[in-house]
Amino acid sequence: MNQFPPPDLPEDELPQELVAAIRAGQPPAISVPPDIDAAVLNSAGRHLSTVTVARPAGRHRLRWAVLSVGTVAAAMLLVTLLPRSPDMETNRSMARKSSADISASPVVAGLSVTADIADAGGFGADIDGSGTVDILDAFVLARSLSRPDHDVRWDQNGDGQVDDSDVQLVAMRAVML
Amino acid sequence: MKRARQFPIIRTLFAASLLCVLSLSVRAQQEAETVSQPPGAMTTDIPGPEQVADDAVRFDAVDVFVDAGQESLAAWQFEFQSRTEGVEIVGIEGGDHPAFAAPPFYDPKAMMHNRVILAAFSTAEKLPTGRSRVARIHLQLTGPGSKSCETQLTTCATADGRKIAATHSIAVAAK
Numbered sequence A: 001m002n003q004f005p006p007p008d009l010p011e012d013e014l015p016q017e018l019v020a021a022i023r024a025g026q027p028p029a030i031s032v033p034p035d036i037d038a039a040v041l042n043s044a045g046r047h048l049s050t051v052t053v054a055r056p057a058g059r060h061r062l063r064w065a066v067l068s069v070g071t072v073a074a075a076m077l078l079v080t081l082l083p084r085s086p087d088m089e090t091n092r093s094m095a096r097k098s099s100a101d102i103s104a105s106p107v108v109a110g111l112s113v114t115a116d117i118a119d120a121g122g123f124g125a126d127i128d129g130s131g132t133v134d135i136l137d138a139f140v141l142a143r144s145l146s147r148p149d150h151d152v153r154w155d156q157n158g159d160g161q162v163d164d165s166d167v168q169l170v171a172m173r174a175v176m177l
Numbered sequence B: 001m002k003r004a005r006q007f008p009i010i011r012t013l014f015a016a017s018l019l020c021v022l023s024l025s026v027r028a029q030q031e032a033e034t035v036s037q038p039p040g041a042m043t044t045d046i047p048g049p050e051q052v053a054d055d056a057v058r059f060d061a062v063d064v065f066v067d068a069g070q071e072s073l074a075a076w077q078f079e080f081q082s083r084t085e086g087v088e089i090v091g092i093e094g095g096d097h098p099a100f101a102a103p104p105f106y107d108p109k110a111m112m113h114n115r116v117i118l119a120a121f122s123t124a125e126k127l128p129t130g131r132s133r134v135a136r137i138h139l140q141l142t143g144p145g146s147k148s149c150e151t152q153l154t155t156c157a158t159a160d161g162r163k164i165a166a167t168h169s170i171a172v173a174a175k
Helices: A016-025 A034-050 A057-081 A086-095 A099-103 A113-120 A135-144 A164-175 B002-036
Strands: B041-046 B057-072 B075-082 B087-093 B115-121 B129-142 B147-157 B167-172
Touching: A057 B002, A135 A164, A135 B075, A135 B115, A135 B147, A164 B115, B041 B057, B041 B167, B057 B075, B057 B087, B057 B147, B075 B129, B087 B115, B115 B129, B115 B147, B147 B167
Parallel strands: none
Antiparallel strands: B041 B147, B057 B129, B057 B167, B075 B115, B075 B147, B087 B129
């Protein structure tokens, strides 16, 4: 099986007298009979099976407590340090709208405003790009109605055109509590 | 060896928790300052009789004025919030100038509550300048004594959409 050449032992390069002297200085190998070896192993196994490792319970609990607190703290730190954008706040407040809120919402100029606001999904109401949705967004949109170059992203209710109903939706979003 | 690896993790997490507490306290302080002192906010008292029952109800209205100075006022947004108990908003009216005679935009959820955001704009040719009443808020007041309310003019703009530093005031409407 061994197809490899024998290792290049250093003792081949040493003087034979030195090798013989070293081998003569080594103690004879001790051989343990297998039955004694097995008896020692069995005895050690029995002994170790009865031994329980006494862990310091207080320190263990403290470690887990610190780990748990640290993990929660790290998560909170992430949440704290991550910047909050006004759009995110707006979308979050929109997401909090319950069905009761929707049923209590207004009808302005014959439009079902809240349903359309909910459909709008919060994107595109910041017309002037100020970072917040206020009445100036509705004003900018209203002024743009007289111009032909509407931005299609300003279509708030998804009816394919930018008109007064979209202005109403943006204005209602600006005053929404 | 194992313990030596665990302690740096624990120290790191402990430091992270300290940082977290520190940053949370800083943010809470900033938010508290924001809530207590919003820029441009103004507190006004609505006087009321002292010798009435706790459940006595009366109705008052406050007029909202915006002073745009020499500029023409084309858009405005305003927030009203009562700071005392027993104040409920029951109605909103428009202002004096034809450009803002229609009731402003507001969330109907504000009705029978103590906070409302009002806003309006006009694309009319003629716009008010100087001090102009832009809205009236009808209130139901319950109980004795004056009621405190906080108001803030959030934004104002001219006809070309330029923001202006207008001022605002409120006053109890004449009956």
